[in-house]
Amino acid sequence: MNPDLSRRTALALLLAFTLFYAFFRLGAEPYYVGDESRGGINALEMLANGDWVNLHYMGEPDQVRGKPPLLIWCISGSMALFGPTSFALRFPSAVAITLAFYVLFQLITLYRSPRFALLTGLVLLSVSGMAGWHVGRTGDFDALLLLFLLSGMLFLLRYLHFGYRRDVVFTGIFWGFAFLTKGLAMGAYVPGLLLFLLLTRRWQTVVRDRWAWAGAAAFLVFPVFWYTVVQLYGATWEDPMYTGRNVFERLIVHDIYERFTQPGFEGRTKTSGYHYFLYSLDIMFNLWNWTFFAALLFGLYRTSRIGVTAALGWLRARPLLLLSLCLWFPYAMILSVTTHALQQYIVPVLPFVGVATVWGFQYLSERYRAGRYVFLGLLAFTLVRRVYQLDNPRDAPAIARHLPALEKADRIFVELDALANDELYYVYLANQPALLFDTTALNEPVDYLIIRCDSPLRERFSDRKEVWFAQEGVILD
Helix, strand or coil, rough: CCCCCCCHHHHHHHHHHHHHHHCCCCCCCCCCCCHHHHHHHHHHHHHCCCCCCCEEEEEEEECCCCCCHHHHHHHHHHHHCCCCCHHHHHHHHHHHHHHHHHHHHHCCCCCHHHHHHHHHHHHHEEEEECCCCCCCCCCCHHHHHHHHHHEEEEEEEHHHHHHCCCCCCCCCCCCHHHHHHHHHHHHHHHHHHHHHHHHHHHHHHHHHHHHHHHHHHHHHHHHHCCCHCCCCCCHCCCCCCCCCHHHHHHHHHHHHHHCCCCCCCCCCCCCCCCCHCCCCHHHHHHCHHHHHHHHHHHHHHHHHHHHHHHHHHHCCCCCCHHHHHHHHHHHHHHHHHHCCCHHHHHHHHHHHHHHHHHHHHHHHHCCCCHHHHHHHHHHHHHHHHHHHHHHHCCCHHHHHHHHHHHHCCCCCCEEEHHHHHHHHHHHHHHHHHEEECHHHHHHCCCCCCCCCCCCCCHHHHCCEEEEEEEECCCCEC
């Protein structure tokens, strides 16, 4: 690739690739279990009931979701524009990830060449952790969160290293929007930033700067605003399963504190472990994670040869690399010692893992010409493999075969825990007006009965014909 690639050309190439990987067959993949399917129902019910403060699920305030509604607002707007389609559900995330790559390009080129920024972007596009599952191609929170976090980081670096003191206020604003997207998950950069400021000896300057405090105040406006709105207009409930009387309390206590301290959080048995930083990158960074760890090992070897002081001095002269390592390492360690962390939690720092990986390959290529060909070969392979993955979506769940029949029904009783979120979303889209969830509805005939295989209701309807159609043991009568 031309080492003198112009900034405009590099950015145009990156955006072209990003648009392709974000939007190619965006609606082809079946709905995912979890946040995407539940968010689709939240958005459709928001459009139906006009309640823009409280999320609803199956006609009732959603007691599980403890997050602010910014993403659901975006999905609702998308569905109002495009209709209740899978494309509309994922459109806000695809736009957000495209803008996130634009912001990342601007951030990297503060320190490195447009060519380096383009290569980093292409590496990140070739894996599933950015323009893929749970981020840029599904109706989940992480793409929008990443966009706001990177935007805030861009302005923070302009403040720290380039003399734009007022830019730190924009950092506070963007990170405030990150709070409205996924609550306290917006703090993913805080541990690494504290380490970075300590290692670069900038923390005292920041603490004493009135503009830094103005940025902090700009951020605080957002949680205070959301707290006030919830107190005035939020739904309240008493439920022993979830801690907190309203969505703000559950955001702090249940969704953050209990998630990271209770091994049995929401009935889950799997917990994080010391290997979290290994398997999270294995899933979200794919083949490139081996090169990242190889670069880390080489860095540790060089540090042992030249000493910690000299190595730290070398990193201080390369602030983007130092920041990338600082953001990833403490965050990954914190997630490794918590009781429950999913692989997608690593997404906020994944762009900086990409920066460190490309930096390592560049260092190798400057000394060994073969390193360049290894990098370009691996990049070509992973980019093509990603296209193949996008062009070959998963099969839809078995319940999708029954949707034509369900669309014609007048009354469908559903036992909520009989269906996974994605299965329920398919049924919801097929015939939401016909859905019944209260067992008193069974006092009158229903067209279809969807219950668990071990449901006590089976005895009540044992004389009726049953058709099994899902591995989860769901029954369609």
